[in-house]
Amino acid sequence: MNYNWNWGIFFEASPEGTGTYADMLLSGLMWTILTALCAWVVAFAVGSVVGVLRTLPSRAAQAVGNAYVELFRNIPLLVQMFLWYFVLPEVLPESWGTWLKQLPDAPFYTAVVCLGFFTASRVAEQVRAGIQALPRGQRMAGTALGLTTAQTYRYVLLPNAYRIILPPLTSEFLNNLKNTSVALTIGLLELTARARAMQEFSFQVFEAFTAATIIYIIINLLVVTVAGVIERRVAVPGR
């Protein structure tokens, strides 16, 4: 292999004129983290609601929850990105579509919504599994004390269910973080996009993707560590 290694490339100015290649990667990392966090807020909120819907006695609520999960987890994430970014503005009334297309940072907002809704379908499944893993008597005990259904979920079922599903939720968060890279296809300048740009400008493909790989691993290990701390924090004594 005739390859010209250059690990100093990170400290050379990038052709964008705003800093070094390292700065370029760091700005990508910033977008990756921002997108992942915002998408997770959406995913956690929507996923919790949908997961709860699937455990309610109401058939209609279950049907809505099921429809959501099956829709969003059975379409490839890449296709969903395209649907949100390229198709949605065309099918909306023209003025809305134009507004969407002119939105500053449109790839970012689109990525947050798309990834959030996609991950929500997976979070919903975890939440449902967590609630259903609880003894049936827990719901009964809450109900028998006079708590409303909403109160029973808020104070009894969800606090227990979240504790149970914390490990799979951590995996889901990691997936969510890595999946932000799909948003490069709609023009989000996140870490993978920046690594690719660096490779195209500098031809240092190995350095660029080695850096990206290591950054992803470090960020994810950090997440795992934080999740471990949370898990110990919320552990119930005597269990």
Add this chain to the structure above:
Amino acid sequence: MTSSAMPPVSPVPEPQAAVDAAPGTGPVGTLLTERPPVPATTGPMIAIDGVSKWYGDFQVLTNCTTSVTKGEVVVVCGPSGSGKSTLIKCVNALEPFQKGQITVDGTKIADKKTNLPKLRSRVGMVFQHFELFPHLSITDNLSLAQRKVLGRSRDEAEAKGLALLERVGLKAHAHKFPGQLSGGQQQRVAIARALAMNPIVMLFDEPTSALDPEMVGEVLDVMVELAREGMTMMVVTHELGFAREVADTVVYMDQGGIVEAGTPAEVLGGPREARTRSFLSAVIG
């Protein structure tokens, strides 16, 4: 007490029944139809009237009729699968039923207009598997519903909870979590949690069935004391000793129906029905 499966009985309470009664527990062992007329305002605390329930095609309760008056202790016994747990869960609408009516303190529970959470908050329930909330300390287990349902302040709810914990002998464990207590202790906390709501009636669904034998006594002691204080209680249990000692009425159920009901002496001493006799001989051995 009336039951579809029971033969008509004499309208005069037998003297034996009165002798068996614990003092201060009101009319005992009388059947609903032969109870002396009571003012309408003091009707039965729980009236179960012709209740039937199906799971799909399978009928789990068949035309069950019985009642619990204020201050009365009714023990429901019968073989497993006889529907006794299902029946007691129907009383606070934890289980729906398709036919009949249950009235709790004058409120029809199958009525769509009934505020079920409010009604349930006045009916204490103790479960076979305790069902304490594992993520909450004992103190929080006792105060959660007081605060969220009754609107008591945290201080008020915790004080009330602590007083009840003391009563069941567990004040020293207030800061612990359910997983750190033994089964018997957890069940006593569960009883205290129900009492914290100032219930007008207590329902017990096999409260000692999930306990190790050496822990049954401590739970039964609390229940006996409660009965002696005049609490209205409906108890599903296999503890026939408890039934003999504190029950005013024993209801025997089999295959979803009430087979017979009467004083402990009548039902446990000399059951009329062959099914009751074979159950008793199997249980007592």
